[in-house]
Amino acid sequence: MFSERLIMTPGPTEVPYRVMMAMTRQETNSDLDPDFLSFYQDLRSRAARLFGAARSRVYLMIGEAMLGLESAIANTVSRGDKVIVVDNGVYGDAFADLVRSYGGVPVKLGASWRRAVDLGDLERALERNRDAVAVTVVHCDTPSAMLNDLAGVARVAKSFGALVIADVVSTIGAVPLQVDSWGVDIAIGGSQKALNAPAGVTLMSVSEEAMERARRVSYQGFYMSLLQWDSWLDSKGVFPYTVSEPLLYAVSEAINMVLEEGLDKVYSRHLAARRAAWAGFEALGLRHYPDLMEHSSPTVTAAEVPEGVDEARLRDLAWRKYNTMIAGSWGPLQGKVIRVGHMGVQASPEKLARAFLALGSAMRDLGLRVSPEEAARAALESFRY
């Protein structure tokens, strides 16, 4: 049916031609070439616009997002420190393991996975644990398509004097972020989601308060230490270790694409993509996950697979027969929901229409009474911004 492959998974995402070509740029020597250092410093300031960071420092480190997430915890949590963990999703919950692995004591909210975190629950947890040093939260918990109110979480956490550590891996470059005015101390982004670059670069914003805490915690490792970046890059203008030039050129080009389109336009396009994906799933008769569109991310939409349908078989059919890759999920949602990513270049009416045509066709092949054409039309017609 379709001759071209289409990747509609919520990261890694398709790498556009411009970004691919950026990686072919001749390398010099990242440690010795002053022009490369200037390029990196300029890249930091362009990345800062996506974070909404005027005061926080922005670093781009080589390693996928897990590096940034672990670095955030390693540098701020010492033995016995209490951390409130907003656990309404796979990655939200996983923060508890990270905290534990650095000797910290996670206090999980026990929040529902079907909706964004209740700020009242967070407030009550902080009242009961006034000694908590930090709150961790995931902006978009990709496996359940959940969107938490990051500004609200930060406001509550800050009123108790706790540091705010936020995973913005699958929202940066697609959903507004204002880390400084919201009070997010460390935000961690990834390259392979809405930025449409290859995996392998962690983007981090770090507030002065977080850096101050890192000095007190004094994490003894090297690769993940924020103090190394402070004392080498910020103090001496030298990288703490060799960075990957091609990957940074890719991220730079990806950020240029976002800034050229304009942040406001990019954000509206992602909201339109969410409406389109919700309409597509609705036309196929599937129940959305989470329940409300406002609690669902502008970068990915999830829906429950109908009773009796083998989710892996459905995806396999969409890929093998219709050349369209959609995603399942992880953890407790594995086998129960399917997901369509609409991040960066995926957030387009054509691509979403095609995704729902393919998904609907695969459902029909499995004997379900659905109209793929209706689903595609619903997605197209809802994509307005």
Ligand SMILES: Cc1ncc(COP(=O)(O)O)c(C=O)c1O
């Ligand atoms: C919300 C979120 N956080 C963290 C990660 C981990 O990112 P990486 O695989 O780049 O380490 C992912 C990856 O899917 C994610 O969706």
